[in-house]
Structure formats: C-alpha cells, structure tokens
Amino acid sequence: MxxxxxxxxxxxxxxxxxxxxxxxxCVSAPSVYQKLKQLASQKENxxxxxxxxxxRRFSAYGDEFVFYDYSNPLCLPEEVxxxxxxxxxxxxxxxxxxCLSKVALTLKYLTKSKILLCTGAxxxxxxxxxxxxxxxxxxxxxxxxxANEFRCYVNYESRLFS
Ligand SMILES: C[S@@+](CC[C@H](N)C(=O)[O-])C[C@H]1O[C@@H](n2cnc3c(N)ncnc32)[C@H](O)[C@@H]1O
Numbered sequence: 001m002x003x004x005x006x007x008x009x010x011x012x013x014x015x016x017x018x019x020x021x022x023x024x025x026c027v028s029a030p031s032v033y034q035k036l037k038q039l040a041s042q043k044e045n046x047x048x049x050x051x052x053x054x055x056r057r058f059s060a061y062g063d064e065f066v067f068y069d070y071s072n073p074l075c076l077p078e079e080v081x082x083x084x085x086x087x088x089x090x091x092x093x094x095x096x097x098x099c100l101s102k103v104a105l106t107l108k109y110l111t112k113s114k115i116l117l118c119t120g121a122x123x124x125x126x127x128x129x130x131x132x133x134x135x136x137x138x139x140x141x142x143x144x145x146x147a148n149e150f151r152c153y154v155n156y157e158s159r160l161f162s
Contacts, residue, residue: 022086024049025110027068027103029091029118030058050085052076052106054093073105080110087114095120104130114156121149131155 024047026033033051040047051058052068059065066077070092088111092103100123107115108131115131118140127133133153140150 022047023084025052025085025088026050027052027088027090027106027110028054028070028093029089030055032089032091033058033061033064052110068106070099070102070106073102074109076106076109082109083112085110086112087116089116089118091118095123097126100126101130107131115154116158117153118150119153121151124151124153127153 024036026036026049030051030053033049033053036047036049040049050064050066051061052066054067054069056067059067066080069075088107090103090107092099100119107117115133117127117131117133119127121135124135127135131153132155134155136152136154136158138152140152
C-alpha cells in the first residue's frame with residue numbers, strides 16, 4: 001500500500017497541510033490523507049479527514065475510508081451528507097474532460113465551499129468553467145519526473161498564490 005503513496009504527487013506546501021480544526025475530504029488523494037493523519041497524531045492539526053478512494057487497500061483506514069469511483073460520482077454511502085466537508089482536496093486519476101467533469105460533481109456535493117484540486121496544467125480552463133477554480137503559483141512536487149505539468153487550483157484566497 002505504501003508504494004502507492006511514494007509514487008504519487010506530494011502536496012507539501014504549508015497552506016495545503018495547515019488546515020486546522022476542520023472536516024476535510026481527500027478525494028483520490030491518499031498521500032494528502034496520510035499527511036493530515038500524521039499531523040493530527042503530532043497534535044499539529046486537529047482536523048478530521050475522510051479518504052474517498054478507488055483502491056480498496058486503503059480500506060485499512062476503517063470508517064475514514066469511503067470507496068469512490070469517479071465514474072459514479074454521486075454513488076456515495078447515504079451517511080455521506082451533502083456539503084458536509086469544509087474543504088475537499090482532490091487529485092483525479094485521469095487528465096480528461098470526462099474524468100474532471102464527473103469528479104467536479106462529487107466535489108461540489110461534498111464541500112461547503114472550498115475546493116483544492118491538483119491536476120494537469122492543461123485542465124486550467126475546464127477547472128475554471130466547472131468549479132470556478134484558479135491556478136496557483138505553487139508547484140506540486142512529484143517523486144518522479146512526469147511528462148505532464150501539474151498544478152494546484154483553488155476557489156478561495158490562499159497562500160498558494162504567493
Ligand atoms: C494521480 S493519483 C493521485 C494520488 C495522490 N497524489 C495521492 O495523494 O497519493 C490518482 C488517485 O486516483 C485513484 N483512482 C484510480 N482510479 C480511480 C477511479 N476510478 N475513481 C476514483 N479514484 C481512482 C488512484 O488509486 C490514486 O490514488
């Protein structure tokens with residue numbers, strides 16, 4: 001399971017992890033969930049996080065894991081109430097209009113308002129159209145060199161712009 005995280009993008013900017021005392025949905029973003037749990041255990045953060053993820057190996061997280069397939073964007077357990085998270089952080093699996101359009105439905109269902117998305121630079125226009133997201137100046141890091149340029153996008157005032 002941990003190889004999955006090592007091979008993924010890491011959102012390590014302080015603004016990404018410095019999210020205190022709120023309810024966070026990590027959508028297809030297991031490494032972000034892991035980081036938040038780590039900070040909570042170090043008492044640097046008292047937020048609660050839920051991981052919405054396709055890879056069932058993460059069901060090891062028990063009640064904090066929700067199986068999620070972007071193809072069925074609103075097929076969620078009934079206890080997952082609409083607008084029940086202060087912020088959603090997502091890293092969709094594919095750079096396609098079909099994928100981002102479906103993920104957008106999930107994010108808008110889950111969040112009270114804030115969305116932080118990590119995806120390719122080529123998705124900028126669509127991310128703006130679907131969710132009103134703006135590209136940040138902060139560059140997400142990756143453990144491997146990727147052919148595609150990745151970016152963070154948000155719909156709120158953030159230090160990711162500075
Ligand atoms: C590009 S990776 C992003 C990983 C992320 N940076 C992290 O926090 O580790 C995309 C994620 O989408 C998940 N995924 C794959 N197929 C999916 C599907 N059909 N629906 C939702 N998520 C999926 C993968 O398991 C993976 O965790």
